[in-house]
Amino acid sequence: MEVKALQSRIAGKVTVATDAGYEDLRRELIWNQLTPMRYPQVVVQVASEQDVVEAVRFARRQNMKISVRGGGHSWVGFFLCNGSLLIDLGQLNRVAIDHQTRTATIQPAVTGQALNQRLAPHGLAFPVGHCQTVPMSGYLLNGGLGWNWNTWGPACFSVEAANVVLADGNLVVANQEQHADLLWAIRGAGPGFFGVVTQYVLKLYPMPRAITTSIYYYPLERIEEVGAWAEEIAGQLPPEVELTMFCAQAPSAFAEECRFNKGFVCMLCATGFFDTSDEAAAILSLLETCPVISNCLGKDVNQPTIMAALLDMGGRFWPELHRCLADTLWSNSSPEQQLAAVRDAFLQGPSEKSLALCAFSTGGEHRVAVRPDAAFSMTARTLLLCYALWERPEDDDANRAWHRETIVALNRFAVGYYVGESDIIEEPVRAERSFAPANWQRLQALRRTYDPDGLFNGHFGTG
Numbered sequence: 018m019e020v021k022a023l024q025s026r027i028a029g030k031v032t033v034a035t036d037a038g039y040e041d042l043r044r045e046l047i048w049n050q051l052t053p054m055r056y057p058q059v060v061v062q063v064a065s066e067q068d069v070v071e072a073v074r075f076a077r078r079q080n081m082k083i084s085v086r087g088g089g090h091s092w093v094g095f096f097l098c099n100g101s102l103l104i105d106l107g108q109l110n111r112v113a114i115d116h117q118t119r120t121a122t123i124q125p126a127v128t129g130q131a132l133n134q135r136l137a138p139h140g141l142a143f144p145v146g147h148c149q150t151v152p153m154s155g156y157l158l159n160g161g162l163g164w165n166w167n168t169w170g171p172a173c174f175s176v177e178a179a180n181v182v183l184a185d186g187n188l189v190v191a192n193q194e195q196h197a198d199l200l201w202a203i204r205g206a207g208p209g210f211f212g213v214v215t216q217y218v219l220k221l222y223p224m225p226r227a228i229t230t231s232i233y234y235y236p237l238e239r240i241e242e243v244g245a246w247a248e249e250i251a252g253q254l255p256p257e258v259e260l261t262m263f264c265a266q267a268p269s270a271f272a273e274e275c276r277f278n279k280g281f282v283c284m285l286c287a288t289g290f291f292d293t294s295d296e297a298a299a300i301l302s303l304l305e306t307c308p309v310i311s312n313c314l315g316k317d318v319n320q321p322t323i324m325a326a327l328l329d330m331g332g333r334f335w336p337e338l339h340r341c342l343a344d345t346l347w348s349n350s351s352p353e354q355q356l357a358a359v360r361d362a363f364l365q366g367p368s369e370k371s372l373a374l375c376a377f378s379t380g381g382e383h384r385v386a387v388r389p390d391a392a393f394s395m396t397a398r399t400l401l402l403c404y405a406l407w408e409r410p411e412d413d414d415a416n417r418a419w420h421r422e423t424i425v426a427l428n429r430f431a432v433g434y435y436v437g438e439s440d441i442i443e444e445p446v447r448a449e450r451s452f453a454p455a456n457w458q459r460l461q462a463l464r465r466t467y468d469p470d471g472l473f474n475g476h477f478g479t480g
């Protein structure tokens with residue numbers, strides 16, 4: 018293999034599987050400490066868009082499959098594929114804001130936090146992921162269920178254009194005028210995308226001036242009643258309210274009351290993206306109507322919350338340097354039943370750090386919104402996410418077994434999945450069921466057109 022020839026043509030760095038630093042690098046590339054046992058043959062840490070072009074052309078010549086890493090946050094490490102040439106975009110993290118057109122041009126590895134830091138001082142916003150560290154690269158391709166997604170939509174619908182290096186080694190621009198079908202695919206194809214996105218152009222939004230959060234803590238025994246009522250109010254709340262219920266570790270203030278539930282608490286969190294605090298308080302007052310409010314352990318209502326604080330709050334639920342398994346399902350079943358099943362599973366679980374959340378679609382009769390035509394095409398009344406989180410390798414087997422059992426138990430509620438946070442390696446059918454049937458078919462057809470030789474590892478491409 019002419020690896021030296023590739024190194025001489027790029028500004029970035031080439032590492033092969035036999036190099037001394039290879040294993041450390043492989044492990045550093047993935048956010049999850051539970052590193053899959055899959056080994057790329059070559060890792061190309063690109064320093065520019067032109068490096069990507071060179072790497073793709075090299076892989077073609079060498080008849081090697083390509084996998085792509087944006088920021089390495091995929092739970093299952095999709096980009097770690099045996100024998101592949103891995104293009105790591107982690108160094109491409111520039112941001113440019115155009116105030117006139119209200120757009121941001123970003124390189125893929127920019128995180129939600131970095132983007133928000135550039136936008137917030139100018140009163141601008143983007144539906145970034147819920148934790149600071151989530152990179153835009155794969156998040157946007159997945160669909161991007163970020164802050165205020167009931168109003169701003171899944172983030173992929175705010176991608177106006179993208180630069181893409183195709184399987185033939187050419188760099189093209191995809192927008193509504195040219196390669197519109199590629200733009201269609203970028204909006205939601207997830208890890209099955211058949212090219213390398215080297216730049217996104219994003220539509221920006223005015224930052225709401227009075228983002229306001231109310232949080233209520235209930236004993237875990239009340240999770241069904243709170244869930245049933247939350248489903249009712251989700252239908253009445255405007256889309257500007259993001260409404261989520263958690264089964265999570267209780268804050269220390271309620272630790273004693275939650276002792277008999279392994280420290281887990283039922284947390285109801287509502288964030289309103291409004292322009293005045295009066296409007297926010299008036300709408301969030303609906304949360305006081307919970308029929309079991311007298312059982313509430315504590316609450317923190319109508320807190321002014323800047324976007325950076327929301328990102329910080331998200332980060333606390335998904336701590337760094339942990340081992341984790343994740344799965345997600347869209348559901349139209351009663352949240353009461355879903356959350357009861359979650360509670361029963363969590364009381365039997367091996368890790369008290371694990372976490373489940375049920376996000377409600379809000380927005381009255383339009384709550385399960387029809388979006389413009391794009392690959393992203395799965396939605397329902399709720400999105401249920403279940404994460405096993407732990408630290409010690411010796412607890413891997415117990416957590417794996419528990420997470421699998423829990424996912425199987427919750428599966429009866431699923432109408433579909435979210436490609437970005439489902440284990441489509443363990444269960445490949447979840448990739449297809451993350452899309453409406455016609456959208457899945459179109460995605461496969463576009464893949465055959467743009468990547469006829471199957472150069473890019475697809476949804477199932479773990480090789």
Ligand SMILES: Cc1cc2nc3c(=O)[nH]c(=O)nc-3n(C[C@H](O)[C@H](O)[C@H](O)COP(=O)(O)OP(=O)(O)OC[C@H]3O[C@@H](n4cnc5c(N)ncnc54)[C@H](O)[C@@H]3O)c2cc1C
Pocket residue numbers: 048084085086087088089090091092094095096097106125145146147148151152153154155156157158159160161162163207208209210212213214215335437438
């Ligand atoms: C702590 C945490 C919080 C999260 N929060 C949210 C959230 O709020 N909302 C949400 O929707 N998701 C969330 N996610 C999931 C997130 O969407 C995915 O992990 C996503 O893959 C992150 O992007 P990445 O660039 O790190 O992807 P990577 O792990 O780098 O890549 C995953 C796959 O995406 C593809 N890919 C990535 N970038 C490119 C590119 N530029 N060109 C071509 N293919 C590419 C490749 O197939 C790659 O294998 C979260 C994940 C974590 C770990």
